Amino acid sequence: MALVKIFVGTMYGGALDVAEQVQPLFEQAGYEVAIFDQPALADLLETPTDLALFCTSTTGSGDFPGNLTGMLRELQEVSPSLVELRYGLIALGDSSYVDSFCGAGRALDELLRGLGAVRLGERLEIDAMETVMADDAAIPWVETWIAEQQLGVA
Template sequence: MALLKIFVGTMYGGSLDVAEQVQPLFEQAGYTVEVLDQPTLTDLTETRPDLALFVTSTTGSGDVPGNLTGFLNTLSTESPALDWLRYGMIALGDSSYGETYCGAGRHLDERLADLGATRHGERLEIDAMETFMADDAALPWVEAWIPTLPATA
Protein backbone atom coordinates (compact mmCIF):
# COMPACT_ATOMS: atom_id res chain seq x y z
CA MET A 1 0.00 0.00 0.00
CA ALA A 2 1.05 3.56 -0.63
CA LEU A 3 2.07 5.58 2.41
CA LEU A 4 0.43 8.92 3.21
CA LYS A 5 1.79 11.02 6.04
CA ILE A 6 -0.37 13.82 7.40
CA PHE A 7 1.75 16.56 8.98
CA VAL A 8 -0.27 18.60 11.47
CA GLY A 9 0.34 22.13 12.73
CA THR A 10 -2.10 22.94 15.49
CA MET A 11 -2.53 25.19 18.49
CA TYR A 12 -5.94 24.22 19.86
CA GLY A 13 -6.54 20.91 18.07
CA GLY A 14 -8.59 22.03 15.06
CA SER A 15 -6.02 20.88 12.50
CA LEU A 16 -5.53 17.58 14.30
CA ASP A 17 -9.28 17.05 14.21
CA VAL A 18 -9.27 17.67 10.44
CA ALA A 19 -6.42 15.17 9.99
CA GLU A 20 -8.23 12.52 12.01
CA GLN A 21 -11.49 13.15 10.11
CA VAL A 22 -9.90 12.76 6.66
CA GLN A 23 -7.70 9.78 7.59
CA PRO A 24 -10.44 7.15 6.93
CA LEU A 25 -11.05 8.58 3.45
CA PHE A 26 -7.43 7.90 2.53
CA GLU A 27 -7.50 4.46 4.13
CA GLN A 28 -10.58 3.58 2.09
CA ALA A 29 -8.66 4.72 -1.01
CA GLY A 30 -5.88 2.23 -0.24
CA TYR A 31 -3.35 4.32 1.67
CA THR A 32 -1.55 3.44 4.85
CA VAL A 33 -1.89 6.65 6.88
CA GLU A 34 0.29 8.15 9.62
CA VAL A 35 -0.89 11.29 11.40
CA LEU A 36 2.02 13.26 12.85
CA ASP A 37 1.10 15.92 15.40
CA GLN A 38 4.71 16.56 16.49
CA PRO A 39 6.35 16.30 13.04
CA THR A 40 10.06 16.45 12.41
CA LEU A 41 11.99 16.63 9.16
CA THR A 42 13.13 13.06 9.81
CA ASP A 43 9.46 11.99 9.63
CA LEU A 44 9.45 13.27 6.08
CA THR A 45 12.87 12.19 4.85
CA GLU A 46 13.72 8.87 6.58
CA THR A 47 10.70 6.86 5.52
CA ARG A 48 9.56 8.81 2.51
CA PRO A 49 5.81 8.91 2.01
CA ASP A 50 4.28 8.37 -1.40
CA LEU A 51 2.14 11.40 -0.61
CA ALA A 52 2.06 13.99 2.17
CA LEU A 53 -0.79 16.15 3.36
CA PHE A 54 -0.05 19.23 5.45
CA VAL A 55 -2.88 20.48 7.65
CA THR A 56 -1.99 23.60 9.58
CA SER A 57 -3.69 26.40 11.40
CA THR A 58 -2.24 29.88 11.68
CA THR A 59 -1.56 31.57 15.01
CA GLY A 60 -1.00 35.17 15.96
CA SER A 61 -0.33 37.30 12.92
CA GLY A 62 0.37 34.60 10.36
CA ASP A 63 2.61 32.43 12.52
CA VAL A 64 3.18 28.70 12.37
CA PRO A 65 1.81 26.77 15.38
CA GLY A 66 4.42 25.79 17.97
CA ASN A 67 4.29 22.07 17.20
CA LEU A 68 5.26 22.77 13.55
CA THR A 69 7.87 25.44 14.20
CA GLY A 70 10.78 22.99 14.58
CA PHE A 71 9.82 21.23 11.34
CA LEU A 72 9.72 24.48 9.40
CA ASN A 73 12.94 25.78 10.98
CA THR A 74 14.74 22.56 10.04
CA LEU A 75 13.40 22.84 6.48
CA SER A 76 14.93 26.30 6.35
CA THR A 77 18.31 25.46 7.90
CA GLU A 78 18.91 22.11 6.18
CA SER A 79 17.20 22.90 2.85
CA PRO A 80 16.80 19.26 1.80
CA ALA A 81 16.02 18.49 -1.84
CA LEU A 82 12.35 17.55 -1.92
CA ASP A 83 11.92 17.04 -5.66
CA TRP A 84 10.52 13.58 -4.93
CA LEU A 85 7.70 14.88 -2.69
CA ARG A 86 4.08 15.19 -3.81
CA TYR A 87 1.81 16.87 -1.30
CA GLY A 88 -1.46 18.59 -0.56
CA MET A 89 -2.07 21.58 1.68
CA ILE A 90 -4.99 22.44 3.94
CA ALA A 91 -4.52 25.81 5.63
CA LEU A 92 -6.79 27.04 8.40
CA GLY A 93 -7.06 30.72 9.19
CA ASP A 94 -9.21 33.69 10.01
CA SER A 95 -9.75 36.25 7.24
CA SER A 96 -10.25 39.03 9.80
CA TYR A 97 -6.44 39.02 10.09
CA GLY A 98 -6.18 40.40 6.55
CA GLU A 99 -2.87 39.81 4.80
CA THR A 100 -1.73 37.18 7.32
CA TYR A 101 -4.81 35.01 6.66
CA CYS A 102 -3.68 31.36 6.40
CA GLY A 103 -0.11 32.65 6.72
CA ALA A 104 1.31 29.43 8.17
CA GLY A 105 -0.05 27.28 5.35
CA ARG A 106 0.97 29.76 2.69
CA HIS A 107 4.49 30.06 4.12
CA LEU A 108 4.93 26.28 4.43
CA ASP A 109 3.56 25.79 0.90
CA GLU A 110 6.05 28.31 -0.47
CA ARG A 111 8.96 26.73 1.40
CA LEU A 112 8.11 23.22 0.17
CA ALA A 113 7.92 24.50 -3.42
CA ASP A 114 11.27 26.28 -3.01
CA LEU A 115 12.79 22.91 -2.08
CA GLY A 116 11.40 21.24 -5.20
CA ALA A 117 8.27 19.57 -3.81
CA THR A 118 5.18 19.46 -6.02
CA ARG A 119 1.78 20.39 -4.65
CA HIS A 120 -0.97 18.28 -6.17
CA GLY A 121 -4.01 20.44 -6.81
CA GLU A 122 -4.92 23.71 -5.20
CA ARG A 123 -4.31 24.64 -1.58
CA LEU A 124 -7.49 24.54 0.49
CA GLU A 125 -7.85 27.60 2.69
CA ILE A 126 -10.52 27.33 5.38
CA ASP A 127 -11.76 30.60 6.84
CA ALA A 128 -12.92 30.45 10.48
CA MET A 129 -15.11 33.47 9.73
CA GLU A 130 -17.15 31.35 7.28
CA THR A 131 -16.72 27.75 8.47
CA PHE A 132 -17.16 26.94 12.16
CA MET A 133 -16.06 23.28 11.85
CA ALA A 134 -13.04 23.05 9.54
CA ASP A 135 -13.75 19.43 8.66
CA ASP A 136 -17.01 20.59 7.02
CA ALA A 137 -14.80 22.12 4.30
CA ALA A 138 -11.94 19.62 4.44
CA LEU A 139 -13.93 16.41 3.97
CA PRO A 140 -15.51 17.37 0.61
CA TRP A 141 -12.17 18.76 -0.59
CA VAL A 142 -10.36 15.50 0.24
CA GLU A 143 -13.17 13.45 -1.31
CA ALA A 144 -12.71 15.42 -4.55
CA TRP A 145 -8.88 15.40 -4.28
CA ILE A 146 -8.33 11.66 -3.84
CA PRO A 147 -9.62 10.63 -7.31
CA THR A 148 -7.18 13.08 -8.93
CA LEU A 149 -4.19 11.34 -7.32
CA PRO A 150 -2.09 8.79 -9.21
CA ALA A 151 -3.01 5.16 -8.54
CA THR A 152 -1.75 3.82 -5.20
CA ALA A 153 -0.75 0.40 -6.49
Protein backbone atom coordinates in the same frame (compact mmCIF):
# COMPACT_ATOMS: atom_id res chain seq x y z
CA MET B 1 0.89 -0.54 0.92
CA ALA B 2 1.40 3.08 -0.11
CA LEU B 3 1.79 5.55 2.74
CA VAL B 4 0.35 9.02 3.14
CA LYS B 5 1.87 11.14 5.89
CA ILE B 6 -0.25 13.89 7.37
CA PHE B 7 1.77 16.65 9.02
CA VAL B 8 -0.21 18.79 11.45
CA GLY B 9 0.41 22.31 12.73
CA THR B 10 -2.14 23.16 15.41
CA MET B 11 -2.64 25.35 18.47
CA TYR B 12 -6.05 24.30 19.74
CA GLY B 13 -6.57 20.99 17.93
CA GLY B 14 -8.59 22.12 14.91
CA ALA B 15 -5.99 21.06 12.34
CA LEU B 16 -5.45 17.75 14.14
CA ASP B 17 -9.21 17.15 14.06
CA VAL B 18 -9.18 17.75 10.30
CA ALA B 19 -6.32 15.26 9.89
CA GLU B 20 -8.16 12.63 11.91
CA GLN B 21 -11.40 13.22 10.00
CA VAL B 22 -9.79 12.81 6.56
CA GLN B 23 -7.71 9.77 7.55
CA PRO B 24 -10.47 7.26 6.63
CA LEU B 25 -10.73 8.78 3.14
CA PHE B 26 -7.11 7.90 2.46
CA GLU B 27 -7.55 4.45 3.97
CA GLN B 28 -10.53 3.86 1.66
CA ALA B 29 -8.29 4.90 -1.27
CA GLY B 30 -5.80 2.19 -0.29
CA TYR B 31 -3.27 4.09 1.80
CA GLU B 32 -1.72 3.44 5.14
CA VAL B 33 -1.94 6.72 7.07
CA ALA B 34 0.51 8.20 9.57
CA ILE B 35 -0.43 11.42 11.36
CA PHE B 36 2.37 13.51 12.84
CA ASP B 37 1.13 16.05 15.40
CA GLN B 38 4.67 16.77 16.67
CA PRO B 39 6.39 16.54 13.28
CA ALA B 40 10.13 16.56 12.73
CA LEU B 41 12.09 16.65 9.49
CA ALA B 42 13.05 13.00 10.04
CA ASP B 43 9.35 12.09 9.81
CA LEU B 44 9.33 13.49 6.28
CA LEU B 45 12.71 12.23 5.10
CA GLU B 46 13.62 8.97 6.85
CA THR B 47 11.03 6.64 5.35
CA PRO B 48 9.80 7.10 1.80
CA THR B 49 6.88 9.49 1.61
CA ASP B 50 4.59 8.48 -1.25
CA LEU B 51 2.25 11.34 -0.54
CA ALA B 52 2.04 14.05 2.11
CA LEU B 53 -0.79 16.22 3.32
CA PHE B 54 0.07 19.28 5.39
CA CYS B 55 -2.69 20.62 7.56
CA THR B 56 -1.88 23.77 9.50
CA SER B 57 -3.60 26.56 11.28
CA THR B 58 -2.24 30.10 11.50
CA THR B 59 -1.53 31.89 14.76
CA GLY B 60 -0.74 35.47 15.67
CA SER B 61 0.24 37.56 12.68
CA GLY B 62 0.50 34.73 10.18
CA ASP B 63 2.74 32.60 12.37
CA PHE B 64 3.15 28.84 12.52
CA PRO B 65 1.76 26.86 15.44
CA GLY B 66 4.45 25.93 17.95
CA ASN B 67 4.30 22.21 17.25
CA LEU B 68 5.34 22.80 13.62
CA THR B 69 8.16 25.31 14.14
CA GLY B 70 10.87 22.72 14.87
CA MET B 71 10.26 20.90 11.60
CA LEU B 72 10.18 24.16 9.67
CA ARG B 73 13.40 25.36 11.25
CA GLU B 74 15.03 22.06 10.24
CA LEU B 75 13.67 22.38 6.69
CA GLN B 76 15.17 25.86 6.38
CA GLU B 77 18.53 24.89 7.91
CA VAL B 78 19.03 21.58 6.07
CA SER B 79 17.33 22.71 2.86
CA PRO B 80 16.88 19.16 1.54
CA SER B 81 15.85 18.46 -2.02
CA LEU B 82 12.17 17.54 -2.00
CA VAL B 83 11.79 16.95 -5.74
CA GLU B 84 10.29 13.51 -5.09
CA LEU B 85 7.64 14.84 -2.71
CA ARG B 86 4.04 15.14 -3.88
CA TYR B 87 1.80 16.94 -1.42
CA GLY B 88 -1.45 18.68 -0.69
CA LEU B 89 -2.05 21.49 1.75
CA ILE B 90 -4.97 22.50 3.94
CA ALA B 91 -4.56 25.92 5.57
CA LEU B 92 -6.84 27.07 8.37
CA GLY B 93 -7.23 30.75 9.09
CA ASP B 94 -9.49 33.61 10.03
CA SER B 95 -10.19 36.23 7.35
CA SER B 96 -10.76 38.91 9.98
CA TYR B 97 -6.93 38.92 10.10
CA VAL B 98 -6.79 40.33 6.58
CA ASP B 99 -3.02 40.61 6.15
CA SER B 100 -2.19 37.24 7.68
CA PHE B 101 -5.14 35.07 6.61
CA CYS B 102 -3.84 31.49 6.22
CA GLY B 103 -0.34 32.95 6.46
CA ALA B 104 1.24 29.80 7.91
CA GLY B 105 -0.21 27.60 5.17
CA ARG B 106 0.83 30.01 2.44
CA ALA B 107 4.37 30.30 3.83
CA LEU B 108 4.68 26.52 4.20
CA ASP B 109 3.50 26.06 0.62
CA GLU B 110 6.14 28.51 -0.60
CA LEU B 111 8.87 26.79 1.44
CA LEU B 112 7.98 23.31 0.16
CA ARG B 113 7.81 24.45 -3.45
CA GLY B 114 11.12 26.28 -3.04
CA LEU B 115 12.71 22.96 -2.05
CA GLY B 116 11.34 21.29 -5.18
CA ALA B 117 8.22 19.60 -3.79
CA VAL B 118 5.25 19.35 -6.14
CA ARG B 119 1.86 20.43 -4.85
CA LEU B 120 -0.95 18.42 -6.39
CA GLY B 121 -3.94 20.61 -7.10
CA GLU B 122 -4.83 23.83 -5.34
CA ARG B 123 -4.28 24.62 -1.68
CA LEU B 124 -7.45 24.56 0.43
CA GLU B 125 -7.89 27.63 2.61
CA ILE B 126 -10.56 27.30 5.29
CA ASP B 127 -11.91 30.51 6.79
CA ALA B 128 -13.10 30.25 10.40
CA MET B 129 -15.40 33.22 9.72
CA GLU B 130 -17.32 31.14 7.16
CA THR B 131 -16.86 27.54 8.31
CA VAL B 132 -17.49 26.63 11.93
CA MET B 133 -16.21 23.06 11.66
CA ALA B 134 -13.12 22.94 9.42
CA ASP B 135 -13.71 19.30 8.54
CA ASP B 136 -16.98 20.35 6.84
CA ALA B 137 -14.78 21.93 4.16
CA ALA B 138 -11.82 19.54 4.38
CA ILE B 139 -13.66 16.24 3.87
CA PRO B 140 -15.24 17.11 0.50
CA TRP B 141 -11.98 18.76 -0.63
CA VAL B 142 -9.95 15.62 0.19
CA GLU B 143 -12.53 13.39 -1.54
CA THR B 144 -12.28 15.54 -4.67
CA TRP B 145 -8.49 15.84 -4.37
CA ILE B 146 -8.03 12.06 -4.22
CA ALA B 147 -10.30 11.60 -7.25
CA GLU B 148 -8.98 14.48 -9.38
CA GLN B 149 -5.33 13.64 -8.70
CA GLN B 150 -6.03 9.93 -9.26
CA LEU B 151 -4.46 9.10 -5.92
CA GLY B 152 -6.31 5.84 -5.35
CA VAL B 153 -3.99 2.88 -4.90
CA ALA B 154 -4.81 -0.25 -6.84
